[in-house]
Amino acid sequence: MAVRIRLTRLGRKKKPFYRIVVADAECKRDGKFLDVIGTYDPLTDPVAIKLDNTKLQDWLGRGALPTTTVKSILKKAPVAE
Template identity: 65%
Template sequence: MAVRIRLTRKGRKKQPFYRIVVADSEAPRDGKFLDIVGTYNPMSEPATVDIDSEKLQGWISKGAVPSTTVASLIKKQAGAEAAA
């Protein structure tokens, strides 16, 4: 079972809100997942990313691979924390 860290969409039509979840790579986008590690809200100004870094590092150490979008969000949050 390959495990991915990816986005799942929530929210209403034209008002997306995403959860950053750990899921089996073969599960549907909004289907069953193993754990929620954060959220991403592209509608706020500026877009907000909230990630539980302890959970994230725990899943990465177990072999979970972030998607390209989640990897860029992780990098964006790490840059924001370093600047603060």
């Protein structure tokens, strides 16, 4: 089972809000996921990124791979490495 760290969309039309989740690579975008590790709100200024760093490091240690979008968000996050 390939596990990915990716975004799932919430919010309403034209007002996106995202959860950063760990999910099986074959599941749908807004489908079943294994764990929620943070949130991402692109509409605030500055962009609001909240992460649970212990969960993030745990899933990265288990071999979960972030998508390219999540990888760029993690670079912008204040403490995530």
